[in-house]
Amino acid sequence: MTNTNERLQKVIAKSGVTSRRKAEQLIVAGKVKVNDNVITELGTKVSPRDNVEVNGVRLEKEEPVYYLFYKPRGVISSLNDDKGRSVVTDYLGEVKERIYPIGRLDYDTSGILLLTNDGNFANQLMHPKYQIDKVYVAKVKGIPSKKELYRMKKGIHSDSDLLKAVTYRMYEVDKKNNTAILEITLHEGKNRHIRRMMDEIGYPVLKLKREQYGILHLQGMQPGDSRPLTPHEVKRMRHLASDKNVKK
Structure with a gap:
């Protein structure tokens, strides 16, 4: 969270729990609490001091993190697999934050996969209108x-x-x-x-x-390698996924 008040659905999305649209649906359905009070109004703003719960689970106030992962073939683009196959987070065990993939790569496909706990960043990169x-x-x-x-x-x-x-x-x-x-x-x-x-x-x-x-590539990396994005890379990817960059 930031040091200023933000809309509740944006805070939920930034936590990585779900997308902003889904967060709005949860708010309207009465599934979200702020300081133990059920909130159903979409315009509600919260501060970093407020305690937010979604479906009874309190949001962790994590700093946003961004990782580039060179996914090998034979790895699932998910956080878990009921068949016991390798998943992407098996390779990022040193990351303490609750990160998840931005989009997917097929089981048999290798290459760049981005992971984050920033729901807004993920949703922007996946939106087709930005044509990344x-x-x-x-x-x-x-x-x-x-x-x-x-x-x-x-x-x-x-x-x-x-x-x-x-x-x-x-x-x-x-x-x-x-x-x-x-x-x-x-x-x-x-x-x-x-x-x-x-x-x-x-x-x-x-x-x-x-x-x-986008501007990210696999230069110098091997399958299974990962690295955090630099602040400059995050900034450039945000620019690609902004309305300023939409082709008219």
Whole structure:
């Protein structure tokens, strides 16, 4: 929390418990208390001295933290897994704050994953209107033509989703093994987005890695490594996810 009064739903979202929209729903439903008093008015402001409870659980007044994690393949983008598989927080045991992933990477996908306890920061980065570049490198079976790849730019229907790539390029071809390596940039990442697109055009993904997220990259890191974001990186990512940066 900051040193000034803030709207209750914003304080809840910043704590990492849930999104601001969900916090508003909880307030209206009478699930939030401030200093043991049930609050149902959305305009309510609270100070750092106030005690806030959500569903009977008191909010921890943690300082916001931001981490970049190089997720290996075979790791779940979650805090726990009922099948006993490795999860991202297994690799960040030294972090005392209650952090959670911003978005997800598939179990079989490696690369950049951001984690934080700042709900507002997470929600901004995930909002599709800010069009933050997420750059992936995919190894695919087969060698697609320019015409086939252009379908990704136009959009490919898969189930009820329209899947698109912002940009793409093919920068390596292995005719002997009949494989190609593509660089694909997305703004919005639906479930198994790239894998589903490539399946639809007939070139299944063999290996996939997210190499860049906005201004952040994996330079000098190995799978399983993590590091805190610098204040400058946080500031630049906030700028990318601000209304000032929305393309008209």
